[in-house]
Amino acid sequence: MTRKQLYQLIVKKKSFLCIGLDPDLDRIPKHLLETEDPIFEFNKQIIDATHDLAVAYKPNIAFYESLGSKGWISLEKTINHLKTYGNQLFTIADAKRGDIGNTSKKYAEAFFINLGFDSITVAPYMGEDSIAPFLNYPDKWAIVLALTSNQGAFDFQFTESVYEKNRLFEGVLKAVRKWGTEDNLMFVVGATKAEMLKPIRDIIPHHFLLVPGIGAQGGSLYEVAEFGFNKHVGLLVNSSRGIIYAGQGKDFATKAREEAKKLQMDMADILDHRLPIKT
Amino acid sequence: MTRKQLYQLIVKKKSFLCIGLDPDLDRIPKHLLETEDPIFEFNKQIIDATHDLAVAYKPNIAFYESLGSKGWISLEKTINHLKTYGNQLFTIADAKRGDIGNTSKKYAEAFFINLGFDSITVAPYMGEDSIAPFLNYPDKWAIVLALTSNQGAFDFQFTESVYEKNRLFEGVLKAVRKWGTEDNLMFVVGATKAEMLKPIRDIIPHHFLLVPGIGAQGGSLYEVAEFGFNKHVGLLVNSSRGIIYAGQGKDFATKAREEAKKLQMDMADILDHRLPIKT
Numbered sequence: 001m002t003r004k005q006l007y008q009l010i011v012k013k014k015s016f017l018c019i020g021l022d023p024d025l026d027r028i029p030k031h032l033l034e035t036e037d038p039i040f041e042f043n044k045q046i047i048d049a050t051h052d053l054a055v056a057y058k059p060n061i062a063f064y065e066s067l068g069s070k071g072w073i074s075l076e077k078t079i080n081h082l083k084t085y086g087n088q089l090f091t092i093a094d095a096k097r098g099d100i101g102n103t104s105k106k107y108a109e110a111f112f113i114n115l116g117f118d119s120i121t122v123a124p125y126m127g128e129d130s131i132a133p134f135l136n137y138p139d140k141w142a143i144v145l146a147l148t149s150n151q152g153a154f155d156f157q158f159t160e161s162v163y164e165k166n167r168l169f170e171g172v173l174k175a176v177r178k179w180g181t182e183d184n185l186m187f188v189v190g191a192t193k194a195e196m197l198k199p200i201r202d203i204i205p206h207h208f209l210l211v212p213g214i215g216a217q218g219g220s221l222y223e224v225a226e227f228g229f230n231k232h233v234g235l236l237v238n239s240s241r242g243i244i245y246a247g248q249g250k251d252f253a254t255k256a257r258e259e260a261k262k263l264q265m266d267m268a269d270i271l272d273h274r275l276p277i278k279t
Numbered sequence: 280m281t282r283k284q285l286y287q288l289i290v291k292k293k294s295f296l297c298i299g300l301d302p303d304l305d306r307i308p309k310h311l312l313e314t315e316d317p318i319f320e321f322n323k324q325i326i327d328a329t330h331d332l333a334v335a336y337k338p339n340i341a342f343y344e345s346l347g348s349k350g351w352i353s354l355e356k357t358i359n360h361l362k363t364y365g366n367q368l369f370t371i372a373d374a375k376r377g378d379i380g381n382t383s384k385k386y387a388e389a390f391f392i393n394l395g396f397d398s399i400t401v402a403p404y405m406g407e408d409s410i411a412p413f414l415n416y417p418d419k420w421a422i423v424l425a426l427t428s429n430q431g432a433f434d435f436q437f438t439e440s441v442y443e444k445n446r447l448f449e450g451v452l453k454a455v456r457k458w459g460t461e462d463n464l465m466f467v468v469g470a471t472k473a474e475m476l477k478p479i480r481d482i483i484p485h486h487f488l489l490v491p492g493i494g495a496q497g498g499s500l501y502e503v504a505e506f507g508f509n510k511h512v513g514l515l516v517n518s519s520r521g522i523i524y525a526g527q528g529k530d531f532a533t534k535a536r537e538e539a540k541k542l543q544m545d546m547a548d549i550l551d552h553r554l555p556i557k558t
Contacts, residue, residue, distance in 0.1 A: 065393075066393060069351040071389075106342050106345040123375070123405075124434075127431020127433065156450065156454070160441040172435065
C-alpha cells in the first residue's frame with residue numbers, strides 16, 4: 001500500500017486505528033477452544049466485526065510462534081483473511097526482526113513475499129545493512145523501533161551521545177531516515193510519553209508513526225494527536241488487549257467492536273473538529 | 280544445558296565449534312530438492328556428519344520462516360533431530376527476538392518450551408523487561424547481542440555515551456550482566472574485531488561469548504581465542520556458510536565434515552598447546 005492510499009483510507013474511515021491481533025489461548029473465549037483453529041477463528045471474528053473502524057491490523061508474531069507450526073498456519077490464515085479486504089486494510093507484521101544483511105533479506109521474503117504483509121516492525125540495533133533489505137519492495141514498509149512504550153525503553157533508548165548530545169532514539173531517527181524515504185519507512189514511537197512526539201516530529205515531520213501504548217499500556221489519544229499529527233495525519237495508533245479482550249462470551253466480537261467504535265469516534269472527532277487535516 | 284555441562288562437552292570434544300544451520304533452497308545441493316523436505320534432509324545429513332566435531336548448532340530462524348509454515352515444520356524436525364543427540368549438543372535458536380515483557384514471554388515459550396532449544400539470541404534495544412522473560416527457565420540461556428559482526432554494527436553500537444563515555448555495546452554489557460547470571464546469559468560478540476574482545480573481557484570475564492564471523496564473514500580463530508578465552512574457555516565460535524556449503528554434490532556432508540574438521544583441529548591445537556585451559 002502506498003502512503004497516499006493509506007492517507008485516503010484514514011480520511012474515508014475517519015480512523016487512524018490499528019488493532020493488534022495478539023491472540024492467547026489462555027485469554028480467548030472458552031467456546032472457541034472447541035473449533036479446529038481457535039486462534040484463526042478468534043481473529044476472523046474480530047476482523048469481520050471491526051474492519052470498517054480500523055485502517056490497520058497488526059498480528060504480533062510471538063503469539064503465533066509460541067504455538068509452533070500450528071501457530072504459523074493460523075498466522076497464514078489470518079493474513080489471507082485480511083487480504084480478502086484488499087486495499088481497505090493496511091497490514092503490519094509486528095515481528096521486530098533484524099539481522100545481518102543476507103538474513104534480514106530472508107525475513108523480508110518471509111513477511112513480504114511468503115505471507116504478503118504490507119509492513120514489518122524492525123529493530124535498529126544492527127544498523128543499516130540489517131534494515132536495508134526491508135526497503136527494497138515497492139509499496140512495502142519497514143517500521144523501525146525508535147522509542148518503545150515499555151519500561152525497558154529507559155535502559156538504552158535514552159542513552160545520551162557524546163556527539164551532538166542526541167539520545168539514542170534520536171540518533172536512530174536521524175540515521176535511519178537517510179536509509180529510506182517517507183514512502184517506505186515508518187517509526188514506532190511509544191505513546192506513554194506523548195510529549196516526546198514533539199522533538200520526534202522536529203526530526204521526522206513527514207513520516208508515519210506507529211504508536212503503541214494506547215489502552216492497556218496507557219497513553220491519551222488526544223495528546224498523541226496533538227503532538228504527533230502532521231498534515232497528512234501521519235499516525236497509526238494501536239490498541240490490542242483493550243479491544244480484542246473486551247468480551248469473554250460468545251459476543252466477544254460485538255464487545256470488541258464497541259471498544260473499537262469508541263476509539264474510532266474519538267478519532268473522527270479529532271479529525272473533524274479539533275485537528276482538521278490540512279489538504 | 281548447564282554451564283558446567285557445556286564446558287565438559289568442549290573439553291571432551293576438544294572443540295568450541297558452533298555450526299550455523301542456514302539452509303537456503305537456492306544453495307543446497309540440487310539432488311535434495313527431490314526429497315520430501317529438502318531443508319530437513321540437508322540439515323540432518325550435515326548434523327550426522329559433524330556431530331562429534333561441533334559442540335553447538337545454531338539454526339538461523341529467518342531461513343525457515345522465509346518458507347512459511349512448511350519452513351517451521353522443517354525447523355521442528357531439525358531441533359527434534361538435534362535432541363536425539365541428548366546432552367552431546369548445545370542448541371541455539373538464532374532468532375534475535377525482543378519485545379515488551381508479555382510478548383517476549385511468548386517468544387520464550389516458542390523457543391524454549393515448544394521447540395525445546397537450549398538458548399536463543401536476543402536483541403537488547405527494548406531493555407530489561409524485553410530480556411528478563413528469557414532468564415526464567417532453568418538451564419536455558421539468553422544470548423544477548425552486544426557487538427555484531429556486520430557493517431551496520433558501526434551505526435549505533437559504537438555510539439559513545441555522555442556518562443562514563445561507554446560505547447553503547449559496553450553499556451549493554453554492563454547493564455545486561457546485572458539482569459542475569461553467568462549461568463543463564465551469554466553475549467554475541469563479532470569476531471571481525473578480535474581485539475575488541477579485550478575490553479569486553481574486562482567487563483564480563485566469566486560469561487560465555489557466541490562469536491560469529493569466522494569464515495565467510497572473516498576473522499581469525501587464533502586471535503579470537505587469544506583475546507576471548509577465559510579459564511573455562513568461554514567461547515563458542517560459529518561458522519555457517521564455510522561449512523554447510525563446502526560441497527555442492529551428493530558428498531556435501533562429507534565436504535562439510537572436512538571443513539568442520541579443519542576448524543576443530545585448530546581448536547584442539549589451541550586447547551592442547553597454545554592456550555591450555557586452567558582447571
